[in-house]
Amino acid sequence: MNVDVQAAPAAGDLSLEVPEIARVGVVGAGLMGNGIAHVCALAGMPVVLMDVRPEQLERAVTTIAHNMDRQVARGAVTAEAKAAALARITTSTEYAAFADCDLVIEAGTEKEEVKRGIYKTLTPHLKPSCMIASNTSSISITRLGASTDRPEKFIGLHFMNPVPVMKLVEIIRGIATDEPTFLAVQALALKLDKTISVAEDFPAFIVNRILVPMINEAVYALYEGVASVDGIDTGMKLGANHRMGPLELADFIGLDTCLSIMQVLYEGLSDSKYRPCPLLVKYVEAGWLGRKTGRGFYDYTQTPPRPTR
Ligand code: NAD
Secondary structure, three states: OOOOHHHOOOOOOOOOOOOOOOOEEEEOOOHHHHHHHHHHHHOOOOEEEEOOOHHHHHHHHHHHHHHHHHHHHHOOOOHHHHHHHHHHEEEEOOHHHHOOOOEEEEOOOOOHHHHHHHHHHHHHHOOOOOEEEEOOOOOOHHHHHHOOOOHHHEEEEEEOOOOOOOOEEEEEEOOOOOHHHHHHHHHHHHHOOOEEEEEOOOOOOOHHHHHHHHHHHHHHHHHOOOOOHHHHHHHHHHHOOOOOOHHHHHHHHOHHHHHHHHHHHHHHHOOHHHOOOHHHHHHHHOOOOEHHHOEOOEEOOOOOOEEOO
16 A cells, blocks of 8 residues: 555544545546446445436446456456445436435546536535545646535545556545545545555646646657657657557547646646647647547557557
């Protein structure tokens, strides 16, 4: 376990009661929401998965079952554990379904106005002790928390994609987050068998603050003609020992996501070193968003994917 020692509670501080998280709610049944529901259910907790779009809920349940089947095939999970975990997940299109939850993890669309709208509709349905965690990749936890009726029970819990596979979660306190909320969410992350990095509430936290500017720099290298797509990715794979090259990784994350994180860094830190590369902007404007649209820095209609420059 890699818990930041500075963030650990003072030894022997028995005055803090750590709230128990027995029942979890997840708002948003997209890519991240279904992964979060998957790991919570496998860890033995009843989970309510909610989305305003019923088709997203149907797709999420199918995806979770499919991903659990892969874990069963690898011997990581038994067929009985899979069946029990699936039985713990209930779905709903109503916020009222969260009435008994101890923690609601919000994994809605990465737009501040959408998240604020979710909290406004959600909070009247919650019990007063219920904590809220946002899975946001880049929006200020302090600002999101301040828009709710319980900023002291609001925290950032940033899972990585794909959630069942990636070991890391970042935990981010807003300025108002209280210690019991931090301790409860830390205990939950450990129960999910994750490794924790504690980040302060600065734009893009730890991983994206470092990773996405590296990707942006790789796009600049391409834009300035330093090297081809293959030259850049081969260079970083074999020269820096990265599993994926930065442009291949950009296509995997989604070029629109990479651009929006660069914009958050550029605006949030007011520093020109975070200027998004014009070529990245152009690709996004063209709708070349990476794997999900079939074309980014690679063309995915070919096997193996062909570099486009
Ligand atoms: P997504 O677009 O796949 O899913 C978002 C879901 O939210 C959709 O199903 C949408 O229907 C639902 N939604 C929108 N408005 C809603 C509302 N008012 N009430 C309930 N549901 C609503 O997005 P995602 O990739 O799963 O990202 C979700 C969050 O996780 C974002 O904050 C994102 O920044 C963060 N995140 C994403 C990744 C990633 O790699 N995709 C990684 C880490 C964190």
